[in-house]
Amino acid sequence: MTMPFYVSPEQVMKDRADYARKGIARGRSLVALECADGVLIVAENPSRTLNKISEVYDRIAFAGVGKYNEFQSLKIGGVRLADLKGYQYSPEDVTANSLANAYAQTLGQVFTHEMKPYEVEILVAQVGAEPDEPNELFHILYDGTLVDEHGFTVLGGRAESIAEQLGRDYRPDLPLADALRLGARVLAEEGGEPLPAGQLEVALLDRARPERAFRRIRGAELESLLAGG
Amino acid sequence: MPELDLPRFPPGTDPGPSFVELLRRVAPDALPTWPSPAPTAGPPVTHGTTVLAIRHATGVVMAGDRRATAGMTIASRRIEKVFPADRHSGVAIAGAAGPAIEMVRLFQVQLSHYEKVEGEPLSLEGKANQLAQMVRANLPAAMQGLVVVPLFAGWDTRRERGRVFSFDALGGKYEETDFQASGSGGIHARNWIKASWTEDLAGDDAVDLAIRALFAAADEDAATGGPDLVRGIFPTVATIGADGYQALGDDEVAARAERLLSGPERGGRRA
Numbered sequence: 001m002t003m004p005f006y007v008s009p010e011q012v013m014k015d016r017a018d019y020a021r022k023g024i025a026r027g028r029s030l031v032a033l034e035c036a037d038g039v040l041i042v043a044e045n046p047s048r049t050l051n052k053i054s055e056v057y058d059r060i061a062f063a064g065v066g067k068y069n070e071f072q073s074l075k076i077g078g079v080r081l082a083d084l085k086g087y088q089y090s091p092e093d094v095t096a097n098s099l100a101n102a103y104a105q106t107l108g109q110v111f112t113h114e115m116k117p118y119e120v121e122i123l124v125a126q127v128g129a130e131p132d133e134p135n136e137l138f139h140i141l142y143d144g145t146l147v148d149e150h151g152f153t154v155l156g157g158r159a160e161s162i163a164e165q166l167g168r169d170y171r172p173d174l175p176l177a178d179a180l181r182l183g184a185r186v187l188a189e190e191g192g193e194p195l196p197a198g199q200l201e202v203a204l205l206d207r208a209r210p211e212r213a214f215r216r217i218r219g220a221e222l223e224s225l226l227a228g229g
Numbered sequence: 230m231p232e233l234d235l236p237r238f239p240p241g242t243d244p245g246p247s248f249v250e251l252l253r254r255v256a257p258d259a260l261p262t263w264p265s266p267a268p269t270a271g272p273p274v275t276h277g278t279t280v281l282a283i284r285h286a287t288g289v290v291m292a293g294d295r296r297a298t299a300g301m302t303i304a305s306r307r308i309e310k311v312f313p314a315d316r317h318s319g320v321a322i323a324g325a326a327g328p329a330i331e332m333v334r335l336f337q338v339q340l341s342h343y344e345k346v347e348g349e350p351l352s353l354e355g356k357a358n359q360l361a362q363m364v365r366a367n368l369p370a371a372m373q374g375l376v377v378v379p380l381f382a383g384w385d386t387r388r389e390r391g392r393v394f395s396f397d398a399l400g401g402k403y404e405e406t407d408f409q410a411s412g413s414g415g416i417h418a419r420n421w422i423k424a425s426w427t428e429d430l431a432g433d434d435a436v437d438l439a440i441r442a443l444f445a446a447a448d449e450d451a452a453t454g455g456p457d458l459v460r461g462i463f464p465t466v467a468t469i470g471a472d473g474y475q476a477l478g479d480d481e482v483a484a485r486a487e488r489l490l491s492g493p494e495r496g497g498r499r500a
Contacts, residue, residue, distance in 0.1 A: 051348060055345050079342065080235070080236045080251055083248055083251075087259065087334070087338050088256065102234060102235050105234060105235075106235045
């Protein structure tokens, strides 16, 4: 009788985590910042069609880094969960908190039970509807670890160095254009030129917009904001 | 109701970008269905009455009166029958109010769900086809008297013009060239519009024409509510153009209605 090789659970988990981290580190990074106008999400993404940032519900956005097909299927799952809940209860009952928990559950399940963990990190962001209602940022890791962030959060391979740079210059009440330029600067190589419009995917959860707050910033608007308008 | 889990589907059963299909898979009881035998034998069904849509030079205007009837009773004086479907289209309902409002709710989610899953909105024609399917799905209820006949109108962002679609109880979809009205007072409203509609009608004039056509319908049809100056109830009016769906505020409709009431409609008092 042949005995299977014994591998300690610690080793299995470590291997899986290393595998997932390596996959994520290959991808480009993404930052989300609370600013005066709402929640701004800036991603390094040269593609015009394959989005990393998406609308999930009226005041909730989703963003992912890592393997495109994996975070894309997570995005669709989130849209489905949110719309089911909003239809069966009420739009007010759809919250980033419950959505982030669902994502954490799913990622945790996949990490421990399936052959291969998801090589993704995702963000669930919600902008407050009322002037004094706070925003919410949830950062969810490949193994289902759920972190509730304030101010800003960074996803992706170079998260630590970007977060350090952001920590120096970030203020919570930055105007939209300043927040965007800060994002474009920290996503670039340290000390290099800020990323140009063609390398960026930008979306804003606009506090001032009634109902569906999500809007993409692109084309002429993006150019002019980056230029200092 | 899956509370914590993301819905996931084995290959071959994925509902794609359709919310209706998703509901059918995970919560079929939440789909609007109506019981047989015919509920018409029970309490009177609430009906919404006259709605209309008019195409003009820079978009479309949709409007509806505010009355709902149940048999010979007025069920509501303030019901809304014109709704935004999404950013660039609107839907107006006539017929059995219960199923109609459920249909609008499902239609709104269906459109935004598609847009979020696919990353871009359906074409205007695609939206109209979706609504036609929902009207068709309501056929068993329609056979029992719960007929829903919506109007759909919007701004076609690809062709850059307003378009109006009407439906019959069987789910047939018809594109109207210029305008359409539906509901019990629809025929009177339509005749009134027909008398003054022109190809170069301006948006502002189309709003006035819509309000006047509803007055005309209320004059002739008992189930259509006229302007209620005592309670301050006026028709629902919305405009849809390149910049999207916009509901006119109550104050603006009231001001327009009061101005129009001192116009040719005065003649109606002598009739």
